[in-house]
Amino acid sequence: MSYQGMGNPVFVLGDDSERTSGQDAQTSNISAGKAVAESVRTTLGPRGMDKMLVDSTGEVVITNDGVTILEEMDIEHPAAQMLVEVAQTQESEVGDGTTTASVLAGQLLAKAEDLLGQDVHPTTIVEGYAAARDIGYEALEDLVLEEELDDALLRTVAATSMTGKGTGDVNADALADLVVEAVRHVEGEEGANRDDVRVHTQVGAASSATELVEGIIADKEPVRDDMPRDVADATVAVINTELETREANADVEYNITSVDQLNAALDAEESELRRYAEAVRDAGVDVLVSQKSIDDRVAAYLAEEGILALESVAKSDVSDIANATGATVAGDVTELDDADLGAAEHVHVERFGEDELTFIEGGADASSVTLLVRGSTDHVLSELERAIGDAVDVVVVALDEEGVVPGAGCAEIVVADRIRSEAASIEGRAQLAAEAFADALDVLPRTLAENTGMDPIDALVDLRAANESGRAGLITSGEHGEIADPVEHGVIDPVAVKREALGSATEAATMIARIDDIISAE
Numbered sequence: 001m002s003y004q005g006m007g008n009p010v011f012v013l014g015d016d017s018e019r020t021s022g023q024d025a026q027t028s029n030i031s032a033g034k035a036v037a038e039s040v041r042t043t044l045g046p047r048g049m050d051k052m053l054v055d056s057t058g059e060v061v062i063t064n065d066g067v068t069i070l071e072e073m074d075i076e077h078p079a080a081q082m083l084v085e086v087a088q089t090q091e092s093e094v095g096d097g098t099t100t101a102s103v104l105a106g107q108l109l110a111k112a113e114d115l116l117g118q119d120v121h122p123t124t125i126v127e128g129y130a131a132a133r134d135i136g137y138e139a140l141e142d143l144v145l146e147e148e149l150d151d152a153l154l155r156t157v158a159a160t161s162m163t164g165k166g167t168g169d170v171n172a173d174a175l176a177d178l179v180v181e182a183v184r185h186v187e188g189e190e191g192a193n194r195d196d197v198r199v200h201t202q203v204g205a206a207s208s209a210t211e212l213v214e215g216i217i218a219d220k221e222p223v224r225d226d227m228p229r230d231v232a233d234a235t236v237a238v239i240n241t242e243l244e245t246r247e248a249n250a251d252v253e254y255n256i257t258s259v260d261q262l263n264a265a266l267d268a269e270e271s272e273l274r275r276y277a278e279a280v281r282d283a284g285v286d287v288l289v290s291q292k293s294i295d296d297r298v299a300a301y302l303a304e305e306g307i308l309a310l311e312s313v314a315k316s317d318v319s320d321i322a323n324a325t326g327a328t329v330a331g332d333v334t335e336l337d338d339a340d341l342g343a344a345e346h347v348h349v350e351r352f353g354e355d356e357l358t359f360i361e362g363g364a365d366a367s368s369v370t371l372l373v374r375g376s377t378d379h380v381l382s383e384l385e386r387a388i389g390d391a392v393d394v395v396v397v398a399l400d401e402e403g404v405v406p407g408a409g410c411a412e413i414v415v416a417d418r419i420r421s422e423a424a425s426i427e428g429r430a431q432l433a434a435e436a437f438a439d440a441l442d443v444l445p446r447t448l449a450e451n452t453g454m455d456p457i458d459a460l461v462d463l464r465a466a467n468e469s470g471r472a473g474l475i476t477s478g479e480h481g482e483i484a485d486p487v488e489h490g491v492i493d494p495v496a497v498k499r500e501a502l503g504s505a506t507e508a509a510t511m512i513a514r515i516d517d518i519i520s521a522e
Helices: 024-040 066-072 078-094 098-117 122-143 151-162 167-185 258-282 296-304 315-325 378-401 410-425 430-441 445-454 456-469 495-513
Strands: 020-021 053-056 060-065 197-201 211-213 214-220 230-239 287-290 307-312 344-352 355-363 368-377 405-408 473-477 480-484 492-494 517-520
Touching: 024 066, 024 078, 024 098, 024 495, 053 066, 060 066, 060 098, 060 378, 060 430, 066 078, 066 098, 066 307, 078 098, 078 378, 078 410, 098 122, 098 430, 098 495, 122 405, 122 410, 122 430, 122 456, 122 495, 151 167, 151 492, 167 211, 167 368, 167 378, 197 214, 197 355, 197 378, 211 214, 214 258, 214 368, 230 315, 258 296, 258 410, 307 344, 315 344, 315 355, 368 378, 378 492, 405 495, 410 430, 410 445, 410 456, 410 495, 445 473, 445 480, 445 517, 456 473, 456 480, 492 495
Parallel strands: 197 368, 230 287, 287 307
Antiparallel strands: 020 517, 053 060, 211 368, 214 355, 230 344, 344 355, 405 492, 473 480
């Protein structure tokens, strides 16, 4: 690229650089964003379809979770990457609604493209979209249900989140019960701590075998088979150091000239290893959890003392076990005191097929719980893990934000109608952008209707009419869909999910629409 001034041209970019500007840049970016949104649109709703994604190594992922699909697609276009970020933000902030946010962002881009073709300036589009978004926020607040967030309502929120995500219509209610029980277990005066609810997957059984464990599950077995496998009222020590013979910091050679010297060296080493086990025993420890390895001889001594030991435990599990039991992660077993030790009501080892898991239940210092999720295959299990993780997120968000709204497309229709009715108060061409925002919102209930097998145009007309006199959404009934009250049919979403989708989709679409120059360099 060169710049022609008063004299000779000045070259700014290298020969390998490429530049796309003006309408070509806008068209390229918007087309990329629309393509990404379209790729996940068919997954929306209880009748949404799944995607099979295969990477270069042959690894297969089967899912209809929006953010998982977009992350696995290995998208390179920079504008399209922004839509991936929309889904990631939605996932990290509220845990659900990733497909909704992505589809809405793509549709906002499509409407922006039409407005640009009508010579509406990108800044004007940004102003109109921002005004429409704010109207949408107000409409959502007016939609918040006045019902108390009791367990029954939270179960409905969890079940709505999981519907169509591989949990199965039969198991969704049972899994929702477990999710709500888990969240209630970790709820305190300041709300529920999401990090206290862990999800552990184990293949080999149907999803109906999923259970709630009031404690931590470590994917580890005892260091030795002759160690105890069931300890009640356990005193727990957690360490992050190796229980092996110490090594010299410098290169040192020992000159041994007799058998007595060799025996003395071996005895000293043996004495050091036994001292580790005796220190653990003298501290009154029943269960030892180590982030690092344990020498076979130390393990044998620990087994002799009736101590259950786990080695090479993941750092995150070590931290969780310490928090749950009230233990302090120690660096030296020879200096353990009562302040370093934790407690658990029950520590036991269970076998699942060829795997063994250690359950640490009833920790003294925390309310950590684990959802032990079962599935018949690895692919089913992965999708269940995502679905249950989302369900836990939305229940926590519903409690924290203290608000839920009708689902099944009801909220989107009401918000779109509110924006249309108030768009007249917006001055200038920004009014056109606000109306286009409302039209973009219509794609969500229209997609729900398509995926349910209904005629999308008729469904949209009927849905608008039904919401003028009452409250209605697109409800899946058997193999068909119908217009009915989503609250009565148990289809409810946290208001935070809808609010976040509106905000993140608007920001991404307006950022992309404002780009009129793409400069890429090798």
